Amino acid sequence: MEDLLGYLHVVVLPQVIDALIIGVALALVALGLTLIFGLLDVINLAHGDLYMLGGYAAFMLVGWGAGYWSALVLVPILVGAVGWALEELGIRPLLPRADRAIVTLLLTFGVSLVLRDIAQVVWGTETHAVAPAFTGIVSFAEVFVPTYRLFVFGIALIAIFATWWLVYRTRLGAVLRATAVDPSMVASFGIPIRWVYGLTFIYGCGLAGLAGVLLSPIYAVFPTMGHDFLVMAFAVVIVGGMGSIIGAVVAALLLAQVQGLASLWIPPVWAETLVYGVMLLVLVARPGGLFNRLGEA
């Protein structure tokens, strides 16, 4: 009994805490994906690469001596601007097409390849480290957590709650949800739909940028970081239900725990495979994911 408690305390608990922090960061990326899909039916395969751009932007800004804090504010705006350009130039012209779900997916896939290769040209294939805003370790009950990870957890949590509040408690959010259900009805009230689309894209991509800044000191920055993260983020969005905000958060926390705990006992690759297995199981039981889509809640 003592041994088991000790094992849980020393081995399992730190892993749970670590997975919790990864989970909220994952939720940030998944939130952007799910918002954009819920509103526009667009699957943004370049989302992981926007996260990657966020990481590189943080690396550059910190390298130029702008300091971590200004990076934390500026990077989401920069990445949001890139996302806006993508929406304005690439996705909007394709929206009237009948097969828009497939063509936008293909388009963002192409954009993703281009962004990744550009990152390789500009910054090289090597890994770049970003210095965390602060070092140090917090301990409670003899469990040690780096202060920076706690900070990431806090900021991500704030961003998640802010998103929830925006979507479900503000007038803007009401417009957003209404547009997800019936765009032409919303347009007939004189609300400029293209701005709703544009803002959502900026916001969703900004969240990916924020995740990029937050995680860059933990995982470092490299060209395929977004690609590696994307499969996981999609597993999250599929399990949670495409277009569901609550679903994305719940599934992110859940899957991060599955992966974190499983990698205690099995090799990390198989832990990732297990996550994918969980996703397939959820799909067998509930083909639409665990939660309902935006606007149908």
Add this chain to the structure above:
Amino acid sequence: MLQPSIPPVEPRPSLNTAAKLNVGDRLLRALYPPRANAWQLRWLGFAMLVLAAIFPWLGGPFYTRLAIESFLFGATALSVDILLGYAGLLSLGQAAYFGLAAYISALMYLHVTQSFWLVLVAVVTAVAVFSLVLGAVAIRAKGVYFALITFGAAEILSKIAHNTRAIGGSDGLIGIPVPRITLLPGVTIDLQNNFVFYYAVLGVLVLIYIGTRRILDSGFGAVLRAIRDNSDRVPYLGYNSFWYKLLAYIMAAQVAAVGGLIYPLLRGFVAPHLFGFEVSTKAVVMSLVGGVGTLLGPLAGSVIVTFLESAVGSYTERHLLVLGVIFIVFVMFLPDGLIGLARRLSASRGKAAP
């Protein structure tokens, strides 16, 4: 008088044969008549075949082997078109079957047998089982989920191959022997000879193309196209769209596996990237470039993209950038590919000079 002023329907010759079909098939035949410009495609196919037949005498051994590679990727591109052009399913993970077939065949040549036919049986079986399970889940999940699930499955397989030492890890497997294939007793195919290899693969590809074309021009293909165009209506005609899609998926998986089956014999090695998104992506780009829904387009597209990549590769290492830009240009401006462009050009010329 309430006589409706509808012009009399001209009797169509095909109706006589259609009378033998059941009601659902007749309705589908009426809704989706065989393509009007099928003869154009036939001429294009014929021209491509002639070009392919004389190619080894024009290019040297390097280009002959590059052409073989383009045929192998062409099969994968064809599999994308079966799904996207006929069933309306976008698979971003056809590399899963390319890679699976490549690894199974490599492992069997290295450790089990030198018999091509045994390897073929093993690959067909493994691919059938894997595609049945994955397809059942992915198709039930519908729409865009399908693309993500297939994408994820290929990624996971690639990661497993990358991290499993027993099958070579990130280095892959090298030194795969080239077997002699006994076609009939006394007739063997010697793949050491580039010409023999080239014509063998070309023959296989032509057989696959004709087989696929025949299957998809049948009632089965008509139902698939109906599902693609209006998946809500098809169940009312008495068709279970799930099984049709699943069959199409399994068929596409086998077609994609053909490329993987032969690849190790061409290059002598397999590596985790064969599972990766780059192979899946290339397959989709190839069918986009040629023209989705034509079956011939993806084959032309694979030759174009492979040779383009090789040409670009001598100037720059930026494969992904090139692929990505082709992707964006074709999605935004040429959604029906080069065949579609040719059709539009010939149609507009026909209008200008009647």
